[in-house]
Each structure stands twice: as C-alpha cells, then as structure tokens.
Amino acid sequence: MTLQQLAYFVAVANVRSFTRAAELVGVAQPTLSRQLKALEDDLGAPLINRGRGELSLTPAGEAVLPLARRMLADADSARTAVAELIGLRSGRVRFGATPSLCIGVVADVLRIFHEQHPDIRLELVENGSQPLVRALVRGELDFAMLVVPREGLDPTLDITPLLRERLSVASPRSGRPPSSRGSMSVTELSRRSLVMFRRGYDLREVTLQAYAEAGVEPRFAVEGGEMDAVLRMVEAGTGVAVVPDLVFAGRPQLRRTVLTPPLYRTVALARRADIAATHAAEAFCATMLSFVGEVAASGGLSTDVQVLYRWRER
Template structure:
C-alpha cells in the first residue's frame, strides 16, 4: 500500500469519476485504475462499485475513506513540520471560521498574524461550525474558530473556549426604534419580519431554537442570505436580524437592541486532539488568544462579550477567567 494509491482513492471518492479523478491527480486514467486495483488487492476487498451509473463506494470503501484521509493529512503535516525545522519554508496554516466570526475577530487576527509572520502562507475557509468540525476531523483544516453547538462537537477535537458572545437584534438606524426600552423579548420580535440566514448558518439554528424555546413562530421577510447580504438588507429596512454583538462595530447604519432574556453563543478555537500542531499552527493559536486578551483588556470588546480564556504574558499558558 502506498500513499499515492490512497490519494487516488480519495480523489475518486470525492469526484465519483475515474476520468475526473485522473485529471485532478494529473495522471492517465489507466494508471489510476491500475493503482486502485493494486490497493484493493492489497486490502483484499473492492473499494468501489464499477457498475453502470454513478460510481459508489463499497462498505469496505466507506470504512477505508476516513482512514485514508487521515493518513494523507498526517503525512502532509509531517512534511510541513519537517520543512519548517530544516528551513525549507516557514509553513502554512489552514484556518476555518464561520462567516460572522470572519467579519468580527478573525479578520483582525489574520492581519496581526500576517504582520508578525509574513512568510507563513494563510488559507482561509468560511463555513458553518459543523462543516468546519468535519473538515478538521478529516485533516483538511489545521485550526478553526467556530461556535460550539448545544450538543457539542466531535470528541476527537481539542476545544479551547474563547468567548461567550451576546446576540442582539439588528434594525436600521434610519427607522423607528423597535422598542422604546432598548430591549425586546422574542415574543415581541416574533411580530416583526426577519431577514434570515441560509440553512447551515449557526446563527440561523441558534435563532430558530430560541424561537422554539420561547414557543413562538418566526416571520420571515427574506431567507437564505450570507452575513454581508443580511446586514445590508437590514440597513435597507427589509427586516430585522439576530446577529452577534461584534458585527455592530463599524456599522453606524445599524441599531442594536438587546434581547430579554439574553441569548448567547460560545466561540471556541478547535483543532485535532490526536495531532500535535505545527509551529505555524501553534503560532496562529497563540496570536488568536493574545489578540482577544489584549482587545478585552483595552476595552475593545462589548461589555456583553465575556472572554473565557486570557493569555498570560510571555505565552506561559492559558487560564480560565
């Protein structure tokens, strides 16, 4: 068995076509087919069904796929770590983050990190927390900044809680305040039209769960937007939205109204627990933690954002507040 054979198998599993997999891997289709057959002979079972129609994996293929992904990821991490140590290159960090966190804290952390480590290549992937967690487990990301759901995340991931952030109602500042008190309940909000995020967005799931817990039904003006689109539609007066407090910074056209009782979400830093981070990945984690601590200490975060970890001077470690 070779890593190249595993790479061909993973490519085939991803695109479900011998022709496209061969093109993706830069080899002739007969070469890919021969290598896959050699892998199947070594394992003693077929990995793909070769009948007519869409290519599918056999039960053996389904069992081997996550292991193959992890083996390829571990080899890639080994190459990166050794390259850093011998001075071939400074490294790479594949960062995942939810769209709302990209708009808030992650964009600033990436800027600071790039200023400190200009030779480290940064790759950013925006997605919902559950897809990001899956990509971490598969070895397709090195670290992710995500929202911890109620049911928790994959136990194979190491989770470092960063902050507990309040969610508030965004409305257009050009219109009348939704409440004269500066706060409103979910029952009051249910009488207003919402601009709702697309399916798979953490904020959508948190908002809908809060409505269900309150025993009320949401009313939508528009569904299916990304973060930027939702905020622009709110500014234009299309409807209201439930958003993290951090997104209000630098958006003077939005009015913030707090929810009562308050609604929170927990933001965390996640990576694979079974894989030691490369120097570059560890440097990114250190930068994230120190940045949040510094911004919190200087009053740069909303009073409703609770920092769950602070960075000790000199990188000595973490301490829960």
Template structure:
C-alpha cells in the first residue's frame, strides 16, 4: 500500500469518475486504474464497484477505508509541511527555461502539478531555443532548463540529465488527405511539399535544414519564421507541412502525424550549472518532472515515438 494509491482512491471517491479523478491527480487514467487495482489486491477486497450506472460507487469496504485514507493522507501532508518549513520549500523561486515545443508538449502540465504541490514557490518561465537557453543558464539567469542535446554535446560546465528521446515527424492538417499513402515520407518527398519552419535560433530548424542538405535537395518554404505554436496553427490551417517533435501532437487532433524516413531523433535533457548546488526548490522541481514523465510512460501517455531515458530515484 502506498500513499499515492490512497490518493488515487480518494480522488475516485470524491469525483465518482475515473477520467476526472485521473485529471485531478495529474496521471493517465490507465495508471490510476492499475494502481487502484493493486491497492484492492493488497487489501484483499474491491473498494470500488465499477459497474454503477452513474459512475464508480464505493463498496462497503471502500466506505470503511475512505475516512482512514483521508486521515493517512492528511498526516502525510502534515509531515511534508513540517519538513518543507525546515528545508525551505515553503518559499523560494525556480527559474525554468524550455524550448517552445516542450512548453507545448509537456512542461505546462509539469508546472501545473508542481505549483499544486508547492504553491509557496515562485515559478518563472523562459521560452527560447536551446542555444540561447544554454547561454542564459550559464550566466546564472536560469536555475534549470529543458534543452535539446546537440550532436557535439553541451557545455561541460553544465550538469546534464537526459530525459527523453523523441522522433521528429511530419505534421500535416488532419482535414486533408495524408501526405503519403504508406504512412511515411522521405526527405526527398518532403522537399516537394510546401514547408512551414520556425524562426532562426530553433535547433529544430537547423536539424531539418541539415537533413535536406544531406539528401542534396532544397526545401520549398511556404512560411519561414514564428514560434512553434504559430507553426502548428499554420499547418492546421493548411498552409503547409512541418517537421516537428512527436510530443507536440498531444492534444492536437487537427494535426496528422506521418513518420519521416530515414528517422530523425533528438534527445531532450535537463540542464543546470555544474558548479552550483541546486536549491531544495530546484531539486523538488526536478523530482516532479521525472515523476510526471514516468507516470506518462507507464500509462502509455506519450505520443508517437517518445522514450523516457531517466526515471525518478524513488
């Protein structure tokens, strides 16, 4: 039995819906259901009747466990509060940097979860390309940043924790026929289509241009420039297609994903200055991020071809 399982059970009891309970605690629904089953197996009795006409209904065993679960979670929260006051998590600041595609794909949810867990900590977000973020981090103007690892590696003065390996795919409007009947596009085939690319400074733009150069073909641009959100909106509107990381397809049903061959991958890492000891607040943010990614991976909440490279220590 874990506190996390008890929290999932209480959430289901409060909202009487597995879907809304999963949203409330910030995990994928399969993860919540699996953990609740494990709790029931541990206790030796079902806690929730899943066949109710109006949603999940607590069994007699669930009714008996619910007040005990609430008390245990309250005691755990009191313990966290007492320790947080000692180690400084009741206040402080975390300055986070991230690329626009990561802000769209995963970071917004992580910031939401972290703020709920540590409402006394001030969060500051800087959105930019990886090279500018690395420079800002090196100057001490950021505490931590999610960056793309370049082919030659990053500055050795930074401490790097690889987080994700994700594929780059072709995004096209879902309202139009797929760009390829076989579900994939070569770089040469992509060169015959109108392309939307972000502004200079995006590592993604440089990767795409290098792929065209390696294939000895020239791209045809529909629109150049703009931030990632603008690129995706232009694609949704039918202006052209774009090469984007698989994470951005989350929650965008108006986009169609077509794999690019040969495959292009990139590695996302968490970076901070190696010469500075991270504060308790920064460590807490890192733990929240790693736990969130682990939950997504366990619940099959990661889109396309995305692999989690680092797991939380606990």
C-alpha cells in the first residue's frame, strides 16, 4: 500500500469517475486503474463497484475512505512540519469561517497575520458551519471558526469557545420598523416575510428551531441566499432576516430589532484533536485568540456579544 494509491482511491471516491479522477491527479486513466487494482489486491477486497452508471464504493471502500483521508492529511502535515523545522520560510494555513464571521472578525485577523507572516500562504474557505465541520473531520482544514450547534460538535474535534453572540432581526432602515418597541417576539416575526439562508447555514437551523418552539410557521420571501445576498435583499425591502449582531457594523441601511426572548449562538475555534497543528497553523490560532481578546478589552464589540475566551500572553 502506498500514499499514491490512497490518493488515487480518494480522488475516485470524491468524483465517482475514473476519467475525472485521473485528470485531477494528473495521470493517465490506465495508470490510475492499475494502481487501484493493486491496492485492492493488497487489501484483499474490492473498494469500488465498477458496474454501469455512476461508480459507488463497496462496504470495504466505505470503511477505508475515512482512514485514507486521515493518512493523506497526516502525511501532508508531516511534510509541512519538517519543512518548517529545517528552516523553510514558507508554510500554509487552511482556515474556514462562516460568512458572517468573515465579514467581521476574520477579515481583520487575516490582515494582521499576513502582515506578521508574509511568507505563509493563507487559504480561506467560506461556508456554513456544517460543511466546515465535515471539512475539518476530513483533514481539509487546519482550523475553522464556526458556530457550535445545540447538540455539540463532532467528538473528534477540539474546540475553544470564543464568543456568545445575540441574533437580531434585520430590516430595511428605509421602511417602517417591524416593531415600535424596538423588540419583537418570534410570533410577531412570523407575520413578516423572511429572507432565508441556504441549507447548511447554522442561522437557518437556529431560526427554524425558534419558530418550531414558538409553535408558528415561517413565511418565506426568498430561500437559499448567502450572507451578502441576504443582507442586500433585506436592504432592498424584500423581507427581514435573523442575523448575528456583528453584521450590523458598517451597514447603515439595516435596522436592528432585538428578539424577546433573546436568541444566542456560540462561536468557537475548532480543529482536529488527533492531528498535530503545523507551526504556521499554531501561529495563526494565536493571532486569532489574541485579536479577539484585544478587541474585547478595548470595547470594540457590541454589548450583546460576550467574549468567552480571555487571552493571556505566554
């Protein structure tokens, strides 16, 4: 068994096509097929069903896939760590964050880290919390800043809670306020048309859960938007949306109305607990934690954002 064979297998499992997998890894299809057959012979069982139509994994293939991904991620971490230890002035940080956090905290952290470490390559993945968790588990990200669901995160992840943030109703400042009191209940909100995020956004799940607990049904104006699109549609008067308080900064066209009882979400920094972080990734994590602590100490966050992590220089 070789890492190359495992990489070919993971490529086929990802795209379910020998032809496309060969293109992705940059080899001829017969070479990829021979290497996969050699891997199956070594393991003693077929990994891929080669019938007509889309390829599928055998039970053995399903069992091997997460192990192969972990082995490839560990090998990549080993190469990067050794290169740093022998003095190579380069590295890579693969970081993921939700769109609302990219608008606020993350953009500043990326700027600061790049100024401090200009030779480190930064790769940002912007996505909902659920896809980010899957990417972390597969070893495709070093760290992610995401929202902790009620039932908790995958047990293979190590998390550092950072913020407890209030969610509020965003409406266009040019229109009538959704409530004359400056606050509203979920039942009152249910009478307004919602601009709703696409599936995979924690904000969608939190909002729908709040509706279910209040015993009301949502009325959708539009479904399926990303953060920037949702905020723009709210500004245009398409409907209202439940969003984190951090996004109101720098958005003068949005009006904030708080929910009663309040809705909160917990933001955390997450990583794979069983994979050692590279020096570059550790430095990025330290920059993130330091920035959050400094902003909190300076009063730069909304009063409805509670900092859960207290940074101390080591």
